Amino acid sequence: MIENVHRKIKAFYERHSIKVNIILILISILLPYIINSNYIVGILCRVLMYSVLAGSLNIINGYSGQFNIGHAGFFCIGAYTEAVLATRYGWNFWLLLLIAGIFTSLVGFLISLPTLRLRGIYLAIVTLGFSEIIRIIALNWTSVTGGPMGVKGIPSPIFLGIRISGSSRYYYIFLALAILFIFITNRVITSRIGRAWISIREDELAAKSLGVESSFYKSINFMYGAFWAGVMGAAYAPYYKFIASDMFTLDEGFNILSMVIIGGQGTLVGPFVGSLIVNIITEVFRFAAQYRMVVYAILIITMMWLRPQGLVGAYDSILAGNRARRKLKRKPVKVGDK
């Protein structure tokens, strides 16, 4: 039933994609003026930031079926790269976005090496361990990272002579990055590379036998996801002006994972829906912050029981589990068929 709605919306979008895109972008640009509330724009900034973070994790988990649950580690590397280089050497923010992304993707490549020969389960544990290693290093490498005190006084970006600070202006940086992420990722997903990732997700052995070089594409997949996590880390640091290692704990990684799982894996729109839902839960439960993670956890388990691919995930893929596929395969037999 939901699949039918999903298909109809998808068909509608495909028929009117240019108009819908333009309208959505216009609405997004005007939203801060329509809402006119710093508090809500601040929430929108968080939603946008986490949308891209969850989206970059979804590239790894949802499109190639690899299993990264330490995404906070990449986020951490990107944030610290920008913070350290900006405060010590005064490098330009826009350049640092790219540098942080590239550096983080190189680390992603290194992380993917040990597990190329193994199934994703080992990758899950290694990424979790890696995330914790990065955080511990950031906590203790005082000469570079400031240790427990973190990095303070991160300079704001400057655009055409205007200092961009505060959520109402910074919103547009996050918005631009989100649009850029969607555009580029959509192009990648629909290309040869994206089809290779999806084939690896569905059945790696079959993909190999059809000529897909799975090690190569898995590494690229990991690097691509890590790149965008690094970019968002770099965008995040000057927005808050201060970063410390306890912003990038395992809980943060699970937070990002929650958005992907709840919103949906294997589609571009899933992580955005997940980010919206999880951030709304965060605000609604702000009076009882300790229950927030409990709600996430229950949502994850419920989702796995009822709808493994997530709310708007790829329902016709292995992510949906066997039941959904069996449903699709079962069609009524017409009288007169052989």
Next chain:
Amino acid sequence: MDNYYIMQIINGLAQGSIYALMAIGYSVVVGVVGLVTFTHGEVIMLGAYAAYYTFTFIGENIVLGMLASFLAAWLVGVVVYKICYEKFFDSPRHIPLICTIGLSMLLKNLAQIIFGPNMKAMPQPINLKFYNISGVRINTIQILIFATVLVLSLGLYILNNKTRWGIQLRAVSQDRKAAALMGINVNRTTLIGNSIGCSLGGVAGMLLSIYYQSLVPTMGGILGLKAFSSSVLGGLTEAPASALGGVLIGLTENLGISVLSNSYRDVFAFVFLVLVLTIRPQGFSRKVVGRP
């Protein structure tokens, strides 16, 4: 100087024994269920808390503490099985995996709410005494750890190899469908096997909190990772090799902090894991790694 390294080796062996127990439990779970799990760390944590509340409210009796942690972990094992495994044996394996992640988050955060987020001092059910054995100091807590781990490991060995039920367990580990064809109640065997693995983890949690004299709800995450690392070293489903992996990780940590700062102690286990996965993915096992 020599004494210091010998002391660190003793510490490493004691800590490694606890990791070995965690790893044995983990490998039993993985072996019988056929899926890796993220809840083992939380099982260990809840075992520690069961012992803590037994010592606090009933009395500082080590046997009661062990029974409490064993039973509490058993119950959690049943819950984990019912929520994450029972209906997912024919599903793609990432689905129960995500389920265990969700349950792990749930258990940890509920523990923080129920038990309080702060570190608690663990009552010490055994008086701390030191013995000198040919120049090597060893204390009663370390002896307790060695003795408990040995007894439980031996018990598991006997159960697995000398009883009819153990044969069923190993049959299910090897091939669920073939075991079902042979008339074994696969679901019940899996449930009990999973609970046994969790119970060993629970006792390990108690030993660890006694050793460190403290416990905290967030301790499960790191411990789960170490249990997995030890298990990977042992080839993931072989209990004796996993035990050896645990001891090695304990030794690596304690000797590692001799070289670097204590702050980096948790890093050694994972660097060790990455090195093993890179160089020898099957660990001590002679089997080639299949589908975990």
